[in-house]
Amino acid sequence: MNVASYMTLAGHYADYTAAYSAGQGNYTEDSWGAFQDAYEAASSLLTSVVNQTAYMTSASSDALVNAYTNLKENVVPDVTYTYYFANGSSTTVYAPAGTEPAAPQNTATTAAVSNNNGTHTTISYSWPQWQEGTTDYREVPSENTVSCSMAVIEEAVEPTRAQAGKTAVEQCPVCGYTTGGETIDPLGVLITVEQNELGSTTLNSAPTTGDAQKVAYGENYTITAVAADDAEFVGWQVNGKLISTNPSYTTAAYADLTYVPVFAEKVDDFTVTFVDQFNMVLATYTNSELASLEEMPDTYDYLGYDFTGWSMTLDDIKALDENAVVTAYYEKSDSMTFTVNAPGCVITTGGNTYYDIAEVGFDASVTVAPQSGSATSWTVNGNVAAYGAEYTFFVTADVEVAFSGDDVTALPTVAAVDVTPTENGQVRFLATRNVPEGYTLLESGFVYGKDFENPESALVLENANNGICYIYKNSNMANDGQFALTFGITSHTGTAYARAYVIAADSTGNTQVYYADVQHFDYGA
Numbered sequence: 001m002n003v004a005s006y007m008t009l010a011g012h013y014a015d016y017t018a019a020y021s022a023g024q025g026n027y028t029e030d031s032w033g034a035f036q037d038a039y040e041a042a043s044s045l046l047t048s049v050v051n052q053t054a055y056m057t058s059a060s061s062d063a064l065v066n067a068y069t070n071l072k073e074n075v076v077p078d079v080t081y082t083y084y085f086a087n088g089s090s091t092t093v094y095a096p097a098g099t100e101p102a103a104p105q106n107t108a109t110t111a112a113v114s115n116n117n118g119t120h121t122t123i124s125y126s127w128p129q130w131q132e133g134t135t136d137y138r139e140v141p142s143e144n145t146v147s148c149s150m151a152v153i154e155e156a157v158e159p160t161r162a163q164a165g166k167t168a169v170e171q172c173p174v175c176g177y178t179t180g181g182e183t184i185d186p187l188g189v190l191i192t193v194e195q196n197e198l199g200s201t202t203l204n205s206a207p208t209t210g211d212a213q214k215v216a217y218g219e220n221y222t223i224t225a226v227a228a229d230d231a232e233f234v235g236w237q238v239n240g241k242l243i244s245t246n247p248s249y250t251t252a253a254y255a256d257l258t259y260v261p262v263f264a265e266k267v268d269d270f271t272v273t274f275v276d277q278f279n280m281v282l283a284t285y286t287n288s289e290l291a292s293l294e295e296m297p298d299t300y301d302y303l304g305y306d307f308t309g310w311s312m313t314l315d316d317i318k319a320l321d322e323n324a325v326v327t328a329y330y331e332k333s334d335s336m337t338f339t340v341n342a343p344g345c346v347i348t349t350g351g352n353t354y355y356d357i358a359e360v361g362f363d364a365s366v367t368v369a370p371q372s373g374s375a376t377s378w379t380v381n382g383n384v385a386a387y388g389a390e391y392t393f394f395v396t397a398d399v400e401v402a403f404s405g406d407d408v409t410a411l412p413t414v415a416a417v418d419v420t421p422t423e424n425g426q427v428r429f430l431a432t433r434n435v436p437e438g439y440t441l442l443e444s445g446f447v448y449g450k451d452f453e454n455p456e457s458a459l460v461l462e463n464a465n466n467g468i469c470y471i472y473k474n475s476n477m478a479n480d481g482q483f484a485l486t487f488g489i490t491s492h493t494g495t496a497y498a499r500a501y502v503i504a505a506d507s508t509g510n511t512q513v514y515y516a517d518v519q520h521f522d523y524g525a
Contacts, residue, residue, distance in 0.1 A: 078095065078097070081137065082135060084136065103130070106139060107125045107139060109123065114148075114172070115177075118148050119148060120146065120148055120172065121145045125140065127140070149173070153171045153178075156180075159186050161187045162217040166182060167182045168180050186217060187214075188214040188217050191257055192212045193259045195209070198230075198231035198263035199226055201224065203222075217253055218252060220251070220511065221253050222250040224249075226247065227263055231264060233261070234273060235262050237261075239472065239473075240280065242275055242281055251443045252443065252503045252505070252513075255463075264323035270287050270323045270324075271284060272286075272317060275327055290317060293317070295314070301426065303484075304336050304363060308329045309328075310327070312326050334361065338398050338399070340399055341401065342358075342401035343402070346369050350365075362396060364395050366393060368401050369391075373405055375389055376388075377408045380415055383416060383516065387434065393481070394482055396417075396430055410437070412433070412436065414432070414501060415433075415517075416500060417432050418430040419519050422486065426487060427486065427498075428484050429484060429498035430483075431483060431484070433481065433483065433502050435480070440504060441502065441504055443503040444483060445473040445500070446501070448469060448498040449497055483500070493524065495520050496520065498520075499517075499518045500515070501513055
């Protein structure tokens with residue numbers, strides 16, 4: 001036995017030992033024991049044999065060779081299996097013939113890949129089932145598609161009248177698929193123009209349909225009425241008040257509103273509209289109804305005014321043969337006086353001059369100016385009411401007037417002035433406005449209602465006519481002046497609230513709403 005044979009034998013010894021220990025070799029106890037004893041007897045000489053410094057005896061060599069030969073005769077030959085991975089690499093596995101090999105670990109399942117439709121797919125791998133006689137195996141891929149489990153990563157943003165919103169953003173934590181985040185258009189303002197067969201109407205030049213049409217919040221809009229050939233336009237009505245007799249009416253979009261175009265026929269059938277001098281519509285009658293009219297409509301009571309009569313008599317009205325507007329007239333009450341308290345001011349009214357304080361009649365025109373120094377702004381009852389060297393206003397309540405000479409930037413103002421109950425249980429809310437040079441008055445009025453928990457947040461134009469509060473538009477378009485709302489709670493219980501407002505546009509056309517402080521009257525106080 002030469003050196004090479006000994007080395008080969010030594011190299012296989014460990015493999016045979018492992019096979020025997022695992023019970024994989026088809027060795028008998030006797031053949032294995034004989035081989036092991038012979039190998040151990042010779043192993044002490046192997047190093048010397050390799051180094052050629054010693055030689056095995058013939059007896060020891062023969063014993064080892066015989067033991068090795070006997071062992072090989074009983075070994076079950078190994079089968080070589082090749083496993084090919086999905087990435088093209090491979091590995092070799094050995095197993096005795098007839099024995100299923102221990103397959104290598106499969107390629108790891110792939111990361112989930114989004115299908116961009118709310119599902120994602122993973123690929124897992126497995127080996128084909130072992131078959132005796134087959135020595136090559138290739139990994140088998142298996143696709144697994146499941147629905148994404150979406151989680152909200154950005155909350156939805158609700159749109160407001162002025163600002164756009166967006167839908168919630170959702171993402172699958174497994175594959176990263178993302179949905180949502182779509183823009184939701186601003187709510188804007190809904191303008192409704194009722195239909196009337198006696199004429200046509202447009203909103204921003206687009207024909208109206210009787211349904212609500214959206215206008216961008218804060219933007220100007222124009223409604224226009226065109227009477228049919230056999231009719232004529234009377235005016236625009238909002239909440240029972242005639243706000244304009246101009247066929248074209250422009251204001252800014254801050255509240256949902258319904259406009260009623262009032263037309264009257266020119267032919268045999270005609271309409272008689274009863275209004276008061278403050279443009280409140282009292283009643284409307286057709287010519288066929290006039291014959292049975294026995295008395296004039298009821299009129300409203302206004303603090304400081306006495307009803308004086310109608311522009312036409314009942315007989316004159318019944319004799320009409322065409323459309324007409326009948327007006328209820330009032331005159332200022334001579335019995336009411338109010339106090340103007342303006343410390344440090346000269347007070348001029350009706351050709352008379354007073355200092356610091358004056359008693360004046362209802363709706364008297366009063367001008368105040370500093371006794372010394374100069375004024376740049378004026379307050380009424382503590383609220384900024386006007387700008388300039390002097391201030392002219394009409395008195396319909398007791399007022400405290402003061403001035404300031406500080407530098408100011410003139411802005412549109414609207415201020416609460418007075419709250420006064422009337423004899424019939426209603427309440428008059430009085431306010432004053434000033435729209436300085438460089439601004440254009442688009443609209444003024446009140447938002448009002450009753451029994452609010454938070455009147456400051458409730459009384460805004462955005463809530464008008466949606467069940468929270470109501471709107472009253474003032475038809476007077478003077479830049480300066482006082483204006484009033486009279487309304488009441490029928491039960492004479494609870495608290496009535498009102499808040500004056502002004503909508504004005506600057507020289508570039510930008511519009512803004514200006515609010516006065518909330519006014520209230522508690523019936524139980």
